[in-house]
Amino acid sequence: MFYSLRSVLLVHNNAKERNDLAVAIRRTVDCAVLEANSPEEALALMQEDEISVILTDLFAPTNQGLDLLKQASQLNTQVVTIVGTPVDQRNMGLEALKLGAFFCLNTPYNHEETIIATSRALQHHDLLTKGEVRGRKFRKSDGFHGIIGQSPKMRQLFNCIEKLAVEGDSSVLVLGESGTGKELVARAIHAHGPRSRKNFVPVNCAAIPEDLLESELFGYVKGAFTGANQAKMGRLQYADGGTLFLDEIGDMKASLQAKLLRVLQEKEFEPVGGVKPVSIDVRVVAATHRDLEKSVAEGRFREDLYYRLNVIPLPIPPLRKRKDDIPLLIDRFVAIYNRKKKNPFKGFEEDAMQALKLYPWPGNVRELENLVQRMSIFFAGQTVNREDLPEKYQCLDEAAPAQQTSQGPENTISLEEGGVDFNLLVSRFENQLILQALNITGGNKREAAKLLNLKRTTLIEKLKRKNIQTGEG
Numbered sequence: 001m002f003y004s005l006r007s008v009l010l011v012h013n014n015a016k017e018r019n020d021l022a023v024a025i026r027r028t029v030d031c032a033v034l035e036a037n038s039p040e041e042a043l044a045l046m047q048e049d050e051i052s053v054i055l056t057d058l059f060a061p062t063n064q065g066l067d068l069l070k071q072a073s074q075l076n077t078q079v080v081t082i083v084g085t086p087v088d089q090r091n092m093g094l095e096a097l098k099l100g101a102f103f104c105l106n107t108p109y110n111h112e113e114t115i116i117a118t119s120r121a122l123q124h125h126d127l128l129t130k131g132e133v134r135g136r137k138f139r140k141s142d143g144f145h146g147i148i149g150q151s152p153k154m155r156q157l158f159n160c161i162e163k164l165a166v167e168g169d170s171s172v173l174v175l176g177e178s179g180t181g182k183e184l185v186a187r188a189i190h191a192h193g194p195r196s197r198k199n200f201v202p203v204n205c206a207a208i209p210e211d212l213l214e215s216e217l218f219g220y221v222k223g224a225f226t227g228a229n230q231a232k233m234g235r236l237q238y239a240d241g242g243t244l245f246l247d248e249i250g251d252m253k254a255s256l257q258a259k260l261l262r263v264l265q266e267k268e269f270e271p272v273g274g275v276k277p278v279s280i281d282v283r284v285v286a287a288t289h290r291d292l293e294k295s296v297a298e299g300r301f302r303e304d305l306y307y308r309l310n311v312i313p314l315p316i317p318p319l320r321k322r323k324d325d326i327p328l329l330i331d332r333f334v335a336i337y338n339r340k341k342k343n344p345f346k347g348f349e350e351d352a353m354q355a356l357k358l359y360p361w362p363g364n365v366r367e368l369e370n371l372v373q374r375m376s377i378f379f380a381g382q383t384v385n386r387e388d389l390p391e392k393y394q395c396l397d398e399a400a401p402a403q404q405t406s407q408g409p410e411n412t413i414s415l416e417e418g419g420v421d422f423n424l425l426v427s428r429f430e431n432q433l434i435l436q437a438l439n440i441t442g443g444n445k446r447e448a449a450k451l452l453n454l455k456r457t458t459l460i461e462k463l464k465r466k467n468i469q470t471g472e473g
Ligand SMILES: Nc1ncnc2c1ncn2[C@@H]1O[C@H](COP(=O)(O)OP(=O)(O)OP(=O)(O)O)[C@@H](O)[C@H]1O
Pocket: 001, 002, 003, 146, 147, 148, 149, 176, 177, 178, 179, 180, 181, 182, 183, 184, 185, 247, 289, 329, 365, 366, 369
């Protein structure tokens, strides 16, 4: 997804400090963090990965940091830079700002200040890149804040977002199947309303381990538990004045549901281990693919919290109910995945387009985006017809989509009676996917990572950890 492709490159020559800062950013900001020890290493990484934001020391007195700024903006005109410089060398910081740096921080870095500057820089990057895609290829009428759609159902959705965004305070519950664009909708609500000058902070309640979620959300005071050597601000506080996006809210455990309810009712909370309430002003946008009413009926979700969150329910229709949007979405994704390609993919023939309109898209827009990405790799410089599509997409009529050949999101694994070895099964599943991807790409790790929707560096890390030997690439 183009938002989560955002990556921050930290350039700092003290490995321990760099690593601590990288961990702090990863925990709070929705992005990948890459690290480089020197400007040379940073430039090499920039050749390999698309970087959204660079945070670099200026490496006084050599000016290497200023050189890095110049070369980085030649390599990638949309990269946003933040520089760090000691207080007594602010004049170099000024030079960097004149060269186009977005922000100048004092070193040694203060984690909270750096995290705020980094999220702002990423927001700025989002605006730059969205503007480019729309400006070049898309008209405003094709969608709304990066959400593509022209079908009556989507136009209705855009109207609702416009109205509720302006109002600015009421909680919103975004409902829809996985991959329908719930996070995009939450971002649009934030971007279109009065809170857009402050942070949009996403928290995926299902992705963060239950026992960590509380301190991630609410932060903690020094000494709150073993290892809490200093106080830490929670994500809720980063969202102060802005929007907190609670994805997969249906997965939140009961004790946290009670604490969240208090935030919504009283606009205050206590960090873990703290006794002093902290006032907070956030708009909460929550999302789930679950049937929350059913969870309430089954006693798994608090009824009072459900009503507090559900002030404005916002259902997003599944893709199969708005198939008119498919060609437009395909055009958009083709344009995105053709960016910077020397030999661009030429798109889908009419018979392929017809088949794709017949397919039921259980994984919704995410599945469509992945398919276009895959086709653009394997059919670079060509067009694709129906027979070129993976088998399950070669539909001839609506009632009978071609056989399901892969593990779509609709497939489930059932738990055996005696239980399973979870880690072993997950690891085997990962191995199979990785080996299949490497097989298809002839061992090319970059292309394999694309097929798996992983960053190249993540794939390499996994290969190392699993001791999987591959050819070059
Ligand atoms: N209408 C749309 N226009 C453009 N891109 C879209 C649209 N809907 C979804 N996408 C893309 O599909 C992917 C999934 O979107 P998103 O993460 O917002 O879905 P979601 O409903 O939050 O999924 P999940 O429930 O699995 O978290 C992203 O890459 C997003 O950019």
